[in-house]
Amino acid sequence: MCEICEGTGRVYVESPIGVQVNPCPKCNKAYRKMKGYE
Numbered sequence: 037m038c039e040i041c042e043g044t045g046r047v048y049v050e051s052p053i054g055v056q057v058n059p060c061p062k063c064n065k066a067y068r069k070m071k072g073y074e
Contacts, residue, residue: 038063 037043041060045067049056 038060040062041047045060045063046057047060049058
């Protein structure tokens with residue numbers, strides 16, 4: 037379980053234009069490595 041996104045794979049980032057949903061950098065890296073992209 038990721039402590040950044042709590043397993044959702046997404047992180048919410050507040051920006052000047054509102055709240056944006058970004059992929060979790062930690063989980064995304066692990067996911068891409070698992071899929072063989074890196």
